[in-house]
Amino acid sequence: MQSFLDYLKSSGTPGQYGDPMWGAVWALIYILLIFTGISVAVIAMNWLERKILAHMQVRLGPMRVGPHGLLQPIADALKLLIKEDIVPDEADRVVFWLAPVAVVIAAFTVFIVVPFGPTHAVTDMNIGLLFMLGVSSLGVLGIIMAGWASNSHYPLMGALRSSAQMVSYEIAMGMAVVSAVLMTSLSSGTGTLSMIGIVRAQAEQGVWFIFKFFPLGLLAFFIFAVAMVAETNRAPFDLPEAESELVAGFHTEYSGFRWSLFFLAEYAAMIAVSSIAVTLWLGGWMRPFASWHGPKITMPGYWEHPELGAVDFAFSLAPAATFLLLAGLSFLGTVRMPRHPMFKIQKAGLAGFSLALAGIGVLLLVPPVRDTIQDIYWFVFKVAIFMYLYIWYRGTFPRYRFDQLMKLGWKVMIPLGIGVLIVTALLGVML
């Protein structure tokens, strides 16, 4: 039991903890936390996507279930759970059942190596990045299984498109990733594929890889950013599920809970590839201007960390500030709600919600909590920017035609990726 508590003082992931048994217990706790976190993020993302997309199209989005439609994802989930689960007569039942499971497993397994902070990862594999890319591309297997098992034209077409698209863009993605991995070897002489190691390399070199060898890092990041949209089948590369052409693509024949598994997996995969991008190019858990410390200020009480400067202190208030801002916004929503008895429950609910947000914000001001939450906050913040970008793209860009997609992948992205890789290698040798 002592060993269980001692983990909190250790400075490693549960996978590296000396005591294997308690390490496994901590790993389980982490897995549960991450699984819940991702599920909540998917729910939040569902609401945010509908809201943001609606506002981009000068609509309002969900407004009816709960204040500003806040409970809409829950209503949707309930609807999906009680919906009839249809298996087509001609479908291959076993594969039809297995496909969504495979997709979900592939999407969630990758989170084992995602470093939310230097110690906040389930484990730190020395091949972490390879593991992540490998397992996340297993998702395409599930999609092909779904398309084939449905025994119907549209799903099969969608699955074929999806596999062709994923295979093409994986090459460009790989090139960009390798150029970032090359950069990790610049100061220490040995590169690393470990997700935590990559962020540490950026900390050592004092620069995020997106700004390294400007504009090379930016180019590699750009290639990855395009390829990851294609990889997750999102607009403008959503040909596998193009509504106007293929009904719903590979999940046309799926309904109810199985469909919601595909939905869950799609969003989990989006979060996963975004976290790869954040880890490789945007300094992972590091805050902006991490190498920049302000003048040391002294203040009685709080300063058990005298090494912290004013800038560090200012940045460490960001998580609390975010939650307090959200609380303020939802409180504003409460105040502006129409005065009518019909809105009584909604008003109370929204007020409670803003109180909860404010409570979290205040909790994040407590020094020990604030210091442990820092890295997680910045990581999630950067991933959230990517999530917003996904929605923004979807609200803006029209869908590519299939030949345009292939042309972009093979004639632009892959040569560019190879070029970036070669120049990075040359610069690495010369400098």
Place this chain on the structure above:
Amino acid sequence: MTARELIRKVLLVDLIKGLSVTFRYQDPREVYTEQYPLERPQVAERYRGAPRLNVNPETNETLCIACDLCALACPEHLIVVSSERNATTRRKELTTFTYDLSRCMFCGLCEDACPTDALELTQDFELANYTREGAIWDRQTLERGPQPTVYKG
């Protein structure tokens, strides 16, 4: 492709323009949607909606003189006016007035025919009913007008 076009393409100028447009439209003030039961739309002044039988605001007596011109003007013959001669004043007085909204096409010929401006097509548009019979309005309903649930207190 000229050099200028090439640079535009490489720097993704068009894509960024599109992104900035969608970004600007996120302003909540740009929202065009009306939250219907909460916000009621402003219907055009000449809109012809629910019919109404006007009453004299001072005496609360109907303006209708039961002349039957509206019923004659109606191309659908959906107005039925019945009246009765008052024995003392020797004047025709309105007893019942039915208006079958389910057949009405809101052409407005009845209000044009009315010599006293008693019958009028108003800007009320909430005419939904649970039954077909509910669409046949009697004199009382016509004088009162439709009474939709009001959501804003």
